[in-house]
Amino acid sequence: MNTHRNTRTSSRSRNALRFGLLAAGVATLASAVPAQAAEGFRSARDDVRTTANHFHHVRVRDSFTVHQLGAVGAADVRNQVVATGAGCGADDACRSVALSFQIVTLAGEHVHLNAVNTGRAVNDHCTGCQTLAGAYQFIVETPRPVRLDRDTLRRLDAVHRRLDDLGRSGLPAAELKKRADALATEVTGILKNAHPAEVTVHRHLQGWPGH
Template sequence: MNHRASYRSSIVRREAVSRKAKRCGLLTTVCLAALTVAVPAGAAPSLSHISRDVAVVANRAYTHANRAHPDRYQDTFAIHELGSVVGAGVDNRATAVSAGCSPLRPCRSVALSFQIVTMAGADVHLNATNLGHAVNDHCTGCQTLAGAYQFIVSTPQPFSLSTRAKGQLDAIHRQLDDLRASQEPTSVIHDRADALAAEVLAVLNREAAAAPRGPAVSPRSSSEPVVTMHRHFDQLR
């Protein structure tokens, strides 16, 4: 019997987002269309398209474990600094599949995707998707874990991550890569990924605190930087 533990997107913000009204809304039709057709599930691990006004970025982590390859692991760790935009479509997905392994030699399939996006603008229309999906196909006793972490830094004025912050994020990325060699149960991998996500959030909060402020253009726009984290896990065991 497979036991599924699904963790819907949880959101952590550096500060209350009551001032963040129009930053989330409908994206332009062209941006949505590009995001829909550009990267089919499990294809290229990263897509980025930035025009003058609209940006589309997508990241994928995908694993498929089977009898021939019973232990699979993949992670992605992408940073997208979009600058000033009017609209943005940001898509982050992790998919892990275990198929056809025997109870005596079960599969272990782990996919983790970390996506960091910075954007600037008074009223950015944002369409954000963050999903983890685990599948056990005739795989009794298999461990299958998919985790997606999405971090969005929204600021009124353009800014770039500091050299120090990028070095810290690179170090976190290396720790994420090191999980490939771990033989721990997926529950432990889950906890370690959460701990690394907390480190990423701390780095981004420090960067946002130093980002330039700006006057609010309208009562519904924020003059303060806002950091949002989306987290979604799907786990079968």
């Protein structure tokens, strides 16, 4: 019996030793990882595309997204919009509208941020087409992680519904541009009111005919 007990104790000691060496190895590995990698890399992607042609004379699409990334060491955020009118004649009245509102919140003292925001309107042999591509990107940076509260999200959702209504309104592209700009100004105010932090806004609109 004593021999059996000693054997079990010895086995536990070996297991404890192996665990201790493993823990030490993990600690060494963690200390070797750069702080940026430890904080993590996050990304956000939004891509809105529409194509109007002689099969589908009117194409309208919008996106309104909120990405709360939390604490990051590096982030890559992209908001890309393309509206295309293709092959319509002067009597087809083709209309292609693509709009995207991308909201990104992130935290960190020295974040390596790559932000891309592009809007492109394409007229491909499309006489008399109306195309509008509007990309709006709102970036909220804070030293420590914060979450948008329920009231802020509710207010943003109300803007989202109005953006949906705007896309379905049938207004000329030039008027859509003005109203989309007004909604973007409202979003900026909501975000600034939610947190005393700087809000960076990237805006890229392109339309055909040029406006």
